[in-house]
Amino acid sequence: MKVIILEPKEDFEVPVEAEVIKPDEFAGLTIDEIESLKVHEGNTERELGELFDVEGETADDPEDIEIRIAGDVPNVKYIGHAMTAGRIVIEGDAGMHTGAEMEGGELIVKGDADSWVGREMKGGKLIVEGDAGDYVGSTYRGEWRGTKGGTIIVKGDAGNEIGEWMADGEIIIEGSVGKMAGIHMQGGRIIVKGDADLWAGAEMEGGEIIIMGRAEDVLPGFKYEGVTEVDGVPGTYHMFVGDHACGPDVEGKLYLNSALNPRP
C-alpha cells in the first residue's frame, strides 16, 4: 500500500469542505495533481495544496492507497466522503460528516470525530478511537432511507440520535451514548457497551439495539418480552419489542442488560 501524507498547514478557523480527500480521488494522480484538487474554505475555492502539505507515493488503484492526515482537522468536513476502497487514517480529531456515504475501504480516526460520522454509510469499516458527536451512522436531515451497511466502531462515547433511520449494518459504541439511540431504526444492529441516555429505540420499527450498561428510560411503546440471551454478546438481557407508537406490526428489538437494569 502506498502512503500519501497530508499535513494541515494551520488550524482552520473557517470550515473546510474536502470530499476530495479519499483514495478514489487520489488514484492515478501525481502529487502535483493532488495538490491542485479543489476544496472549499468557507465560500472560497482553494486548492488542497494551499491548505495541506502533500507528500508520499501515489498509485493507480484506490485499493493501494492509504491517506494519512498528520494532525488535527476538527474543522475539515467530508473526509472520505463516499469512498469505496483504500484506507484513510486521521491521526488527530476529524470534522463533521467524516466517512459519510462511505461504500468501502477503511477509515480510522485516532482522535475524536464530530457529528454525522458514517452518515448514510453503505459499506466499509469506520473506526473512531476517541469520542464521536451526534448522529453517528445516521441519515441526512429529513431523509428516511438511512445507513445500509458497513461497520462503525467508536471506542469512546457517542452523542444523541446515533443510527437514526438505520436500515442495515452495525454500530458498536464502546462507551456510552446520548438520547434516542437508534431513533426510527429499521434494521441492522447497534451495540452500546456503556450506558444509554433517555429513550433508546424511539419509533424504531426493526433492527436491534443492545445496551450492555444502564438505560435511562424505556418508552411506553415497548412491550416487555422477558429475559433472554443475545447472539454474540455476553450476559442476559431484558428484551423489549417496539416501538408500538409506529403501529402494531413493529419488529424493533431493544435489549437492556438484566444485571444492571431493573425488571420493568
Added chain:
Amino acid sequence: MAKEMLIKNACVYDPLNDVEGEIMDIGIKDGKIVDPSEVDESKAKVIDAEGRLTMAGGVDIHAHVAGPKVNVGRIFRPEDSRRFAVAAKKLGHRAGSGFSVPSTTITGYMYAQMGYTTVMEAATPPLLTRHTHEEIRDTPILDEGAYTLMANNWILYEYIKEGELEKAAAYAAWLLRATKGFVIKMVNPGGTEAWGWGENVHSLDDPVPHFEITPAEIYENYVKINEMLGLPHSIHIHPNLLGEPGNYELTLETWDVIKNAGVEPDPQLGEREQLAHNTHVQFHAYGGDSWPTFESMAEEIAKYLNKNDHMTIDLGAVTLDETTTMTADGPLEWELHELTGFKWANYDVELETGSGVVPFIYSPKNPVHSVQWAIGLEIALLTENPWQVVISTDHPNAGPFFRYPRIMAWLMSEEYRNQWIERVHPWVGQRAVIGSIDREYDWNDIAISTRAAPAKMLGLEDRIGHLGEGAYAHVAIYDIKPDEVDPSRDYAEVEKAFEQAWLVVKDGEIVVQEGTVVNEPVGRTYWVDVKVPEDLLEEVKKDLETKFRRYYSVNMGNYEVQDVYLPREERIEIDARDRLS
C-alpha cells in the same frame, strides 16, 4: 437595452393567429409585438433565428410554485433540497436548491430556461395569501397569478344554503380582491371542510358535515357565481376522490353537474369556451375498485371531452420521479401518508380550507404508478381537440415541472413512448391503452397545449399565448429547426431543445440566452378586481364583520393583502354591477 428588437427568420408556430411553421420576422417595440415594418432596424437589436422553432412564451395553467404549502414542502424535505442545488451566477444571479420543491429563484430560472413566461400558482389559502405573494415577488422573470381557494369556505356555503347567490358572488369578488387572486379555485369541494372533522365526502350527494350542502350543489352554484361575475377564467376544479380507484365515474358526474347548471360561459374578458377547467385530470381518471383492480379510464375521459366542449383539462401527467405531493385536499394527503408511511404535514386554515404535504416516489417498477404514467399521456393523445388540453404535471404532485420537455417529447413520438413502455411495469400493457395509440403531437399541437390554449382558457389571449400585434413580447426560440428534425424519431433532440431554449424574450427584453439566464426582470402579478353593487357589498361586509369577530383569528381590517405585496400588479378590472343588481 434596446427598446426595439427584430427577430428575423423565425419558424413560427402561433396557433391563435393561424400561423403554422412560417418563416417570418417578429417585430418588438416597447415590450409588445408589432409589425416588423414598424421596427427601425438601425436602432433595433436584430437577431437572426435562422429558421429555429419559435413560439410565444409558455403558459403554465396549474403549478404549485409559491405559498405556504410549497414552503412547508421545502422546509420538511431538506433531503429533496440536496438533490439539486445551483450556485449563484451558475444559472442566474442567485443561488437556489430543491428538486421537486425548488426555491423561488431557481423556479423562475428553470421555467424561463424552458421558454415559459407565465405560471399560475394553483392554490392559495385566502388567510395565508400574503405568503403566496411574497414568494411570487421573490420569483424572478415569471408573470404569475394566484388561484384563491374557495370550495370549502363557510361563508360561501352559508350564502348558497340560504339561496343568496348574489351575496355569494359579491363575497367571492371581495375575496378575490382581498387575496389579489385570479381564479375561483375548487379543491375537493366539501371534502376538505369535512376533513376538519376527520371525514371526507364520497359522492356528489354526500352532505358536508354541519352545513348539509352537497358537492353537487357547491359546483352548481359556484359555476353560476363565476359566470355571473364574468371572470376571465372559469372555475378551476380539483374534483372529489382524487387518486381513488374507480373515481372516473364521479369525475364525469361532476362534469355533467356543471353542464346542467343552466349557465353558459360569459366572461367579461377573453373568449374562453369552457365552464370549468378540470386540473390534473390524470388523477381523476381511474377505473377498478381497489389497487389490485386499478386500471386506466383515459378512454372514457377523452370520449366525454370529444363530445362536450364545456370542459377543459390539464394533464397532471406522472413523470415517474421522486417528488412531493401537496394539495388543499387534506383527507387525500392523510391517505397518501397511510399508504406510503412517509412523513406528513397537515394544516387547517380556519373557515376556509386546509392542506397536506407528503413525499411520494413514483416508480416505474410499481404497477399502479406505471398505469398512472400511461393515463396522463393517453388523455392527451385521445382527446381530439388540443384546445381542450394543457400539458402539466400538477407540479410537483405528479412530477417536477422541468419534465415538461420530456412529456412533449413523449407526445411527439410513439417510438419514445414505446421505449418507456418497455421500462415500466407490464400492467401498462394490460390495464392501459397507451401501447395501441399511434397519434403523435405535431409542433402546432405543442404550441396549442403549452401556450395558446392555456392563455385562452385563462381569458388572457389578448396579451399572452400568441405572437400577434399587441401581445406582450414573450417569445421563446428553441435550438431546433422544424424542417430538419423528425420529432417522431429525433425525440432526444426535441426534449433537449425544449429544456434549454436558445433565446427567451420577456416583455421585449432578452432573459435567457442559450440556456442561461441573462436578465431577471420582476414579473407581473395578475389579479381580478371585480366591481359589484356598493349596497350589496356593504351587506356582505356586515355579515363578514360578524364572522370575523366570531370565528377568525384575525381582524377583518388585517385580512386584505395590501398593494405593497404586489410590486408589479396587473389588475384586471371587471364590472359586474349590472349583472348583480
